[in-house]
Every structure is written in C-alpha cells, then in structure tokens.
Amino acid sequence: MSKKALITGLTGQDGSYLAELLLVKGYQVFGLVRRSSTSNLERITHLSGDIQIVAGDLLDQSSLMDVIAESQPDEIYNLASQSYVPLSWTQPALTAEYTALGVSRLLESIRRCKPDAKFYQASSSEVFGQPDESPQTERTAFRPRNPYGVAKAYAHWMSVNYRQKYKLYTSCGITYTHESPRRGIEFVFRKITHAAAQIKLGLANELKLGNLEARRDWCYAKDAVYAMWLMLQQDQPNDYIIASGETHSVKELVECAFNCVSLNWQDYVSVDPAFYRPDEPVQLVGCIDKIKTDIGWQPQHSFEQMVELMVDYDLKKLSNSVI
Structure with missing residues (x-):
C-alpha cells in the first residue's frame, strides 16, 4: 500500500518539487491550498491530475484537523509560510500568524488527529540572524534579526517541544537559501x-x-527537497542544517x-x-557535517x-x- 503525504505550501518552489519527488516514489500526495487562495498555480499545473488538492488554512485549526483526519497522511511536510523577509517588516503580525502560530495549529491538529504521522518543519537559516560563529551548526544559538526569523524560531522550538512532550515524530530542516527556476x-x-x-x-x-x-x-532547491524527504525516512526524528556548506x-x-x-x-x-x-x-553558512554523517545527504x-x-x-x- 502506497504512503500518503500532505504538503502545505504546495504551490511554492519547494512544495512543487517535493510533490514531484513523492509522486516518483509512489506516494499518494495531498496538497493543502487555502479556499480563498489567489496563488499562482503555475508551478503545479503539470501535476494537477496526480495530486489531490484539499482546502485548509494555517489560520484555521478546525480546517487543518478536518484535512488530517480525512487524508490520514503518513508524512506531513509544512512548507507554507510568508517567506519574503522584507515583507515580514511591513506585515509582521501576518508573518507571525502563518509562519509561527500556523505551526502551533498544525502540530496540535497532528497530535489530536494523526499522532503517528511524521512531521517535517521547514526551518530557516534566518533563525541564526547574526550568529556568534561561522559556519553555523545545529547547536548554534538562535539570534533572529527580522520578524520572519523570529517566527521561524518559534515554529522550530514548538516542533521540538511537541517531539519532547508528546513524542511526536517532528524533524526540522534548517534550510539555507535554495534556488531554482521556480524561484520568484x-x-x-x-x-x-x-x-x-x-x-x-x-x-x-x-x-x-x-x-x-x-x-x-546557496544550494539547489531539488537537492534541499530530497534532504527533507530523507529526514522523514529515518527511524528517529532529528534536526538538520540543509545547505551547500x-x-x-x-x-x-x-x-x-x-x-x-x-x-x-x-x-x-x-x-x-x-x-x-x-x-x-x-x-x-551552514555546516552540513551532521546531515552527511547521519543520513548520507549532500548537495548534488x-x-x-x-x-x-x-x-x-x-x-x-x-x-x-x-x-
């Protein structure tokens, strides 16, 4: 029986590449899209017959619970956020609602509706802000310097806390800037x-x-997405830096x-x-020694x-x- 995966942020660069990867690997793929979304669906048009679009919103916990209860995913990848750093200064509260509190709603929905699902949280190098050391490792202190980085730090630590408190399988990928032709x-x-x-x-x-x-x-988005998938194939959850090094x-x-x-x-x-x-x-700049050693990933x-x-x-x- 094929695995099922739920992707938030399906219409973004990473979401579209991840959907392609999972389909190749035989997954049944569900993509969360807001009912009122006017997002550009250009990146996923070629996948429209292969994925199931489900309506939900990170601002609405009941919609998240409905989607998870109905789709019963084995893996959940949270790639949705307000991810443009300059915009986070002009819309700090909205950035926090989606990028930070949206993750709390999603984690709580998983805990209530599908606690055995494996969860990937897209963290970001912006959590480090102006770091004390270079290169940064998974142990480098978080010192975010913009609202986006602050929101991502909250989401990261909530994921870790749900792992510790409720024994959920939550893994955070601290991704550095990754690019592709699908980048804005x-x-x-x-x-x-x-x-x-x-x-x-x-x-x-x-x-x-x-x-x-x-x-x-800078690394390539397809390489980063493969790292995300690989992280959820491990027996135990863990947090990793995803970068070029x-x-x-x-x-x-x-x-x-x-x-x-x-x-x-x-x-x-x-x-x-x-x-x-x-x-x-x-x-x-990210140190990728841990992800190389633990799960054998490096940029291609x-x-x-x-x-x-x-x-x-x-x-x-x-x-x-x-x-």
Missing part, C-alpha cells in the same frame, strides 16, 4: 539570472543591485550569470543603495551548475515569450 524574481538569485537573460536578448539594458559583497550559502558573493553570482551569456557584467550592473538589505547578516549541484541551469531556463522562457 523578487529574490536576488533569480533576479540576476533573469536579468542576464533579458539583457542578452535585448529586452533590458541594465540591472540595479544592492551590496555586491554580500555573501550567501560554502558561500559565494553576489558579485560572483553576477559574474557567473553574465559569463553564461557571454557578456561583461560591468557594462550593465550598477549599485543602488535602495536595494541594500537592512541589517545585512554576517557570514551565514554545484554553484556554477545552478547558475547555468537557471540562466538557460530564463533564456528559453523569455525567447518563447518574445516569439
């Missing part, structure tokens, strides 16, 4: 690969960015992206202080491969839209 253009990695493709095709002539020296730990600067990213289209980035890129991120975190795509495949995707997509 408002995020800097995709903003850069998309702009390089636009400029190559003559659809734009400049790209404005903030701090070119800012460094990030290395950093690259925005400048390196720009240079690599423009090299992919045989252009000199310095001819097109300018620095605009308006794009500087407030409270720029210091060296956020290099930084350069990731940039190249995303630029290629944007070139093809933009070329098709021009025709």
